[in-house]
Amino acid sequence: xxxxxxxxxxxxxxxxxxxxxxxxxxxxxxxxxxxxxxxxxxxxxxxxxxxxxxxxxxxxxxxxxxxxxxxxxxxxxxxxxxxxxxxxxxxxxxxxxxxxxxxxxxxxxxxxxxxxxxxxxxxxxxxxxxxxxxxxxxxxxxxxxxxxxxxxxxxxxxxxxxxxxxxxxxxxxxxxxxxxxxxxxxxxxxxxxxxxxxxxxxxxxxxxxxxxxxxxxxxxxxxxxxxxxxxxxxxxxxxxxxxxxxxxxxxxxxxxxxxxxxxxxxxxxxxxxxxxxxxxxxxxxxxxxxxxxxxxxxxxxxxxxxxxxxxxxxxxxxxxxxxxxxxxx
Amino acid sequence: xxxxxxxxxxxxxxxxxxxxxxxxxxxxxxxxxxxxxxxxxxxxxxxxxxxxxxxxxxxxxxxxxxxxxxxxxxxxxxxxxxxxxxxxxxxxxxxxxxxxxxxxxxxxxxxxxxxxxxxxxxxxxxxxxxxxxxxxxxxxxxxxxxxxxxxxxxxxxxxxxxxxxxxxxxxxxxxxxxxxxxxxxxxxxxxxxxxxxxxxxxxxxxxxxxxxxxxxxxxxxxxxxxxxxxxxxxxxxxxxxxxxxxxxxxxxxxxxxxxxxxx
Numbered sequence: 001x002x003x004x005x006x007x008x009x010x011x012x013x014x015x016x017x018x019x020x021x022x023x024x025x026x027x028x029x030x031x032x033x034x035x036x037x038x039x040x041x042x043x044x045x046x047x048x049x050x051x052x053x054x055x056x057x058x059x060x061x062x063x064x065x066x067x068x069x070x071x072x073x074x075x076x077x078x079x080x081x082x083x084x085x086x087x088x089x090x091x092x093x094x095x096x097x098x099x100x101x102x103x104x105x106x107x108x109x110x111x112x113x114x115x116x117x118x119x120x121x122x123x124x125x126x127x128x129x130x131x132x133x134x135x136x137x138x139x140x141x142x143x144x145x146x147x148x149x150x151x152x153x154x155x156x157x158x159x160x161x162x163x164x165x166x167x168x169x170x171x172x173x174x175x176x177x178x179x180x181x182x183x184x185x186x187x188x189x190x191x192x193x194x195x196x197x198x199x200x201x202x203x204x205x206x207x208x209x210x211x212x213x214x215x216x217x218x219x220x221x222x223x224x225x226x227x228x229x230x231x232x233x234x235x236x237x238x239x240x241x242x243x244x245x246x247x248x249x250x251x252x253x254x255x256x257x258x259x260x261x262x263x264x265x266x267x268x269x270x271x272x273x274x275x276x277x278x279x280x281x282x283x284x285x286x287x288x289x290x291x292x293x294x295x296x297x298x299x300x301x302x303x304x305x306x307x308x309x310x311x312x313x314x315x316x317x318x319x320x321x322x323x324x325x326x327x328x329x
Numbered sequence: 330x331x332x333x334x335x336x337x338x339x340x341x342x343x344x345x346x347x348x349x350x351x352x353x354x355x356x357x358x359x360x361x362x363x364x365x366x367x368x369x370x371x372x373x374x375x376x377x378x379x380x381x382x383x384x385x386x387x388x389x390x391x392x393x394x395x396x397x398x399x400x401x402x403x404x405x406x407x408x409x410x411x412x413x414x415x416x417x418x419x420x421x422x423x424x425x426x427x428x429x430x431x432x433x434x435x436x437x438x439x440x441x442x443x444x445x446x447x448x449x450x451x452x453x454x455x456x457x458x459x460x461x462x463x464x465x466x467x468x469x470x471x472x473x474x475x476x477x478x479x480x481x482x483x484x485x486x487x488x489x490x491x492x493x494x495x496x497x498x499x500x501x502x503x504x505x506x507x508x509x510x511x512x513x514x515x516x517x518x519x520x521x522x523x524x525x526x527x528x529x530x531x532x533x534x535x536x537x538x539x540x541x542x543x544x545x546x547x548x549x550x551x552x553x554x555x556x557x558x559x560x561x562x563x564x565x566x567x568x569x570x571x572x573x574x575x576x577x578x579x580x581x582x583x584x585x586x587x588x589x590x591x592x
Binding site: 074075078098099100102103104105106107109110111113114115116117118119131134135136137138140141142143144145146147148149151189190191192193194195196197198210216234242243245246247248258259266267274287288289290291294295296297301302303304305306307308309310311314315317318319321322323326327 | 340342343345346348355366370423424425428447448450451452453454455456457458459460462463464468469470471472485489490491493494495496497498499500501510511514551552553554555556557558559560561566567568569570573574575577578579581582584585586589591592
């Protein structure tokens with residue numbers, strides 16, 4: 001059979017940490033299928049990144065180094081890996097499910113006419129056809145997916161699906177080979193004007209001891225008062241999940257999650273937040289987590305220590321009253 | 330400017346989902362639906378751009394008869410007309426075979442811009458818009474947070490990167506943009522809009538109408554098969570505190586004080 005490729009994402013010449021998670025997932029798949037494992041590093045001036053990747057237990061590292069791959073552009077990335085896949089015919093090509101991967105790998109899937117199972121959280125390959133587990137419906141359900149037909153198979157792993165520490169180190173550094181591509185005919189149509197960070201967060205939630213976060217379940221901006229009162233009674237900071245900030249009910253600098261701040265307070269209360277993965281990655285390392293939600297099946301309850309299932313408009317005022325009584329405020 | 334916005338009908342966020350008898354799909358009977366959230370933002374972005382520079386927004390939806398509800402809502406919000414890819418051959422697709430149908434329909438329209446949401450709230454592949462771009466031979470940009478008026482055949486957009494970083498890029502038209510939730514506040518349909526929507530064109534089309542081989546779309550064209558859909562086993566489940574609001578609140582405060590020692 002063909003090889004399994006794990007494609008590393010680099011940034012400023014360094015492999016991103018999620019690349020090692022992909023290698024850990026690839027090691028699991030390669031072991032189950034008895035296939036060889038090759039890492040692929042693409043970019044411009046990525047020799048140093050390739051050496052770091054080669055320290056992991058992989059059979060080979062293929063480096064696609066071309067000035068056209070910096071800055072990142074979907075046209076050039078898709079063309080480069082397309083050429084490499086056509087030349088070497090790997091069976092599986094695995095990626096981290098990053099924003100960058102979402103931007104160019106579907107294009108690669110289309111040019112290769114390949115199946116692409118994206119945002120995978122686990123895989124099983126206990127004999128026969130490997131099964132890739134996804135979490136559709138906002139993480140409410142699990143789906144076992146498999147490829148049909150022939151051709152290269154593309155997979156992306158959700159951040160945290162495998163741990164980068166689990167990407168076993170090799171006894172000696174893997175062989176590094178240059179994978180030649182010819183990008184001279186590739187027209188890069190996107191032009192980067194400026195890459196920047198938005199103004200520094202005015203509210204630094206990462207220092208808060210207690211955070212009361214509110215989600216879509218609050219319904220409308222006028223309802224925020226009850227949550228503000230609870231936060232005040234606890235001496236905590238008010239925060240929110242993305243939909244609340246998207247609706248401009250609270251400013252963006254209050255947002256927790258993959259596109260907002262990452263926090264780990266002693267106490268985190270999630271009020272009317274269902275717990276999509278984008279939110280969970282921003283708060284799951286909190287000390288004690290409390291979830292209040294009307295849906296008993298909401299994913300937030302799987303990371304919470306304590307939960308109350310019911311109407312937040314009854315529970316939150318009752319909780320505020322009890323906290324005030326207990327703390328004598 | 331001619332803009333096509335791809336929208337999808339999905340179960341409402343809070344909907345209780347039951348697995349259908351086939352063990353591979355969700356039982357849609359009695360489940361309330363809505364336009365996929367980021368597609369609502371894509372539609373808002375398209376309407377704003379058309380209002381600013383002049384032009385028309387058509388919505389493109391692949392789905393069964395029941396998805397007409399989502400189309401009517403989009404028309405009530407301000408889309409001029411709708412293309413409904415509604416045929417048994419289109420059903421059951423993965424991102425690839427769905428994109429083939431959407432791209433075929435979009436090609437017939439010869440728009441300047443195709444907008445989609447960044448991903449669907451049900452399947453969540455986050456692939457379809459970009460595959461549509463490649464099939465059309467057009468450039469694309471994803472996770473768009475701002476769109477400026479086109480100038481000299483190019484459009485300037487702000488992309489969201491990870492960890493609080495953003496990027497301004499330009500790309501030539503025609504192009505596909507996938508829109509991030511939150512780009513602009515989504516308008517409500519007015520009563521006038523709802524009444525007006527009834528008179529707008531809703532074209533139902535099958536594979537032959539859009540010039541695509543029925544074997545490339547839907548179940549027949551998919552490269553990924555869903556083997557089993559199921560409710561995940563809970564790992565570290567929370568202790569659920571029972572009783573009415575006051576009782577549950579009191580048990581929680583006691584636990585936060587005495588067990589967790591955080592109060």
